[in-house]
Amino acid sequence: MPGVPSNKACERCKKRHMKDQCDETRPHCQRCTGAGVECPGYVQTRKFIDQGASVRRRYAPYQEVHSRAGTPVNDAHMGEEHEPDSTQNEMQAEPPHEATLTSTDDLEMAEEASGMGLMQNQFFITKPPEPPHAPEIHRVPGHGSHESSRATLQNSVSPNVTTGFSPNFEHSYSHSKRPVPRDRPDYERLISSESVSHRSEKEEFQDIFSELMTGTEHEVAFLVRNFAQVIAPWLDVSDMGKFFSVLVPIRAINCNALKYSIAALSAKQLGRVKGAKSSAGGGMFTSPATTEVYPNSAQVDWYLKAANYYYLAASDLNNSTSDGYTLVSSSAVLDSPIDLVGRWLKKQSPQSIGQSSIDGALLKKAEDMLANITLLTLYKLLDAKGEEWHMHLSGIHSLFDSLLRIHHKGSTPFSHGIRASFWNFVRQDYLGSYFTRSETHFDPQNLPLWRAAGIKIDEQDKLRALDSGSSSLPLEDQAANGLSWLVSKVINFLAKSKQSQIAQWTGSPPSNLSGSPGSPSGTSERSYPNTNTWLDLCFEFQNWFEGVPETFRPCVRIDHPRDLSKPDGGQLPFPEIFFSLATCAATMQHYHFGRVALLLNRPQDTVSAPSTAFDRLQGYREVTKEVEYRSREVCGIALGRPQGEVRVYMVPLLFAVGQCLESADERKIIVDLLRGVEADLGWATDFAVQSLQSSWSR
Template sequence: MPGVPSNKACERCKKRHLKCDETRPHCQRCTTAGVDCPGYVQTRKFIDQGATVRRRYAPYQEKHAKPSAPINADQGSEHAPSQAQHEGQVGMTQERPGQDLIDIRKGASTFSFQLEEIRPASRTDMQMAQPPGLPSQSGITAPAAQLRSPNATGAHYGSDLTRFSGFGDSGRSPRSPMQSSEVSPHATLGLPSTLENIHNNLPTDLPHYQRLLSSESLSQRSEKEEFQEIFSDLVTGTEHEIAFLTRHFAEILGPWLDLSDAGKFFSVYVPIRALNCSSLKYSIAALAAKQLGRVKGSKSSIGGGIYTSPSSTELYPNSGQVDWFLKAANYYYLAVSDLTTSTSDGYSILSTSSVLNSPIEMVARWLNTQATQGTSQNFDDGPFIRKTEEILATITLLSLFKLLDAKGEEWHAYLTGIRSVFDALLQMKQMQSISFPHGIRASFWNFVRQDYLGAYYIRSATHLDTTNLPLWRAAGISIDDQGKFQIIEDWSINLSREDKTFNGLSWLVSKVVNFLAKSKQSQIAQWTGSPPDNLSGAQDVPVSPIQQAYPGTNTWLDLCFEFQTWFEGVPETVRPCVRIEHPRDVSRPPNGSQFPFPEVFHSLATCAAAMQHYHFGRIALLLNRPQDVISGPSTAFDRLQSYREVTKEVEYRCREVCGIAVGRPQGEVRVYMIPLLFAVGQCLESADEHQIIVDLLRGVEADLGWATEYAVEKLQSSWNR
């Protein structure tokens, strides 16, 4: 395909940011100055390179663009305004070609004065100030300077836009001007007034401004597009951006948090609550922006049309080139700032260090204060419940923001404080028979899943106390007086049978993880020669040598019995609707070996996740069965036979976990199966099985943005021993 010559200035004019007349072979400006013209870079771009080339060369654009799309050069030339209009509205005319970049720099200078009071975090700032609470893998760090939330007071900031601009940096790719909906002077939703002034100093008629850019020379357009690129990265909170991120959250990320909530609190109610709750709005935007950054700006289609065009809220200009991590850091800071204000006593002054505080511990302190002040009398209804639901939803999103690219060993530390949060809520609820409201329950079960999965990685006890039965009953599951879970119909609790089934299983898996943690303590006690309970320095009743060496036999048997009882009481919907024992592997030759796993698909995401976590719990119990010297096998043959039976059952349950994963279930199932695949991978032996596990883990990160490479590296290290 023939190339299109790029329309560039000579190298000297380009470096000096001067208007080049592009005279060949030497430009007239260099000749007049008495210097040798270094010449032009002869590069050619091809039309099939995509939108970047089509945007730069207007004749190749579509003739009939959507109203929201930038207007092409042909349309701009037909309706080009007069030179006086150019100078009055944009501050440049074609009679002053050498002043174009100077005017842009003046605009940047105006920008920097506006940003003296408030500015987003720059990349330089983020490299200089790396707080311990935010992951560094994605480049998300707290700003060195501070954004002011709508409720914050008294802060001073400095700025220089040239740090962001990159003028003259040939490594930055040009981007198209922002759409009019993104920079409308009235488009900021809940932003500080200073940021709205930045909008007011820009051209208000963006379609007109775009036509002006299109009518000028291509070399001038590239500089102005670069300025628009800087503006797009710096400014957050515009109407179109908030709408785009909110919709992305409701369609993609909200279902992750509604895995066991048929009422869909996070994907339905939270975006609506965000209209009047700044902390929710900013936390939604922060999580959505970070997830987009991790998938390089791509957005998977949920139920979009095949032949119809997407709506404006489904699109973001040049989404793959936007610095989503920078936007995510700024939105995270705004969310934490507003949360600090909402949970303060009204007299606290917002400080930069507030972003370093744990949002969970911040809310725990606020709830404990409310409990001591007797707020429990308003717990059943009223504004307090609504505010509590919104605050809990905010810390749920902010916690997921951190877990998205954290290593598995770090999950547990990020959740410190959730026990105090729900203990305070239970204290305010007192002895009332009703369960927690919908929003509190939805947040609770998300923390439960994150809690036991994070604790499993480090073989630690869960933050939430599994023996605090009133707490788990308040969260909506039925536990009898003997402490046994039951799947019963309770119309006073607005939970589906499937939700109760999975939530009850989550409680059982939490108990298994705590059993593993206690077994680990017992092993350490054997190595050190001290009783298990003395690991923390406590003085307890002495235990017998047999109890010390073989603890937990009764606990292990009780857990096995509870898992079996759970499985016998599950609803019909837990059964898969599709199952292929030997699926066809198109990557293998027809006469090759069979695929090692079945392919299983459940129509309900809740049920798919429930069966995966059920098999995971049973595998953990099988591999951690305590030895019983009293009733155990008495001969070597009996012990060997027992080991064979355990190996056979572990292999079966590993195939079931992998079979559901191979069936590529819904996204909300896949993001929570990373620790499960990690556990299963340690049990598998063949190279083909190992490769499938690696592909499944990396597929989660590629499709959904949740970090999995750390799990892959640990598995490969264990396989190569």
């Protein structure tokens, strides 16, 4: 075990080359005593098995004790550095110093405590230990000499810890498939053994201590709480019932796949913000709770932890969707979570779901699986470029088609959990499709699906007026979800317009303009991107706006705010708008975004178009004026610094309106808003900034 004293002769016998004749009697050697010579004593150091002096030198300064969250930690000793090897060899004959013994004892206590935590929570991935007495290792991207020390130390502290994986699977994902973090410069260059030796001992031990905490009760609690407070509201932006904020963390207690999915997404988000947590809602004078604090959070390799938890979640989800006799393989874990759950749903009988009195457990399992794939999909979208979002949602339409098939026939809507997951995928679907100008995965003409999701659509393909008496959903949820359906129709209108333009350029007849492959027959004329379709969409948006409740009005609005950061206090180019409800703020932003998309993509009408050049110019001026107004509204809501669940979904919106702005001050504000989203919440925005700057420079 680590920390065992080494059996060596006293210093005098070693110098006289009589180590074998030293009886090693403590505190003084009998041979020295019998010769009448003062025994110099023994070197009271401790070593780690298979690591020797390098680990002792690396970890001796550790004295950090985290007894209570918010308690100040004395880092004085943690910043001290040991003497080089040559100096240590010269001083080996001297009696041991009390400070060294104290720090070594503190290290042993910390390791034993971490080891007990790992024994109680046996689920983390470790790298296979290096062979004993290995030479110095030159670090390569993703693998380092201090990381091999982690694995050896973990096996020494807790040799009986298991991961639930087969040996081949564990070796595959903890070693050869290890992800390379993007924001960690250590992973981007080769570091020689000489430069590793000069690395701060404090940072070295923090790395080891962090990995020892993987899977412990404290770490899981910390990650779950970060999810519930920071990330889950993103997924509940149109759900007043707060399925992801309230029910999902509770269900994760008895569902390992959900627990690991939460931990993976939460760890990745912390990696994106470099371990910083949002202070919104935190106390000003009270100490944080233990579950709100993680030691050395800024130095933790959150990306490695996120990858470990992700593969645990994927493997557990694979087990849940299999027949129970299939072993987990690497290829199964690499399958898309959407495909895994989709195949499981296809196996269910039409009577399996919807009869809560008989098959309530199966319905709950379906909800948990959909929540799982929602979290794992968000895990991938968090740092993906906008053009990649559409690809990550592949297969989602067939999954919900299978769910609709086995759903109870009639007017009964989806359950709360299924509905909450569906609307998250809808938002991601049309926002991702906007970047690629492709049709959405969910077909807006598949009316039974949208009705089952809780919105009221009549037989003329129009939204019904909001009614608090005919639906169990709050009016705000009905309005937000209804607008998501309308924006999906707009995005499909843009995709079909693009197809029509390509067909005209190439001289080929337009194909598949009636919708996606599963669209109902007879919708070609309605869906064809002509002026009538465009006008219908404009009227639908206007009718929606006139029917929303008063909660969709902002409670704070300054049309000409002053820039208080400057001495002259000049006016900002945009208003500042704030809504009490995050649902209403996000919905109004997306409403103005949909209107801008329609204004900029009006089809040409050779019959009723203005006949003179002046008329056409006047029409362009009106369009420009309205586009400017709605772009200012989108930016004004963003400048009001709304809740996180509003900000993470406004990246495509700011990207869209940013292309319409010409002033340098306005463009700078757009860039600052986008970079603020990534800095505060971890959602990738750099791709949008670079694309905008490239278009502005043309």
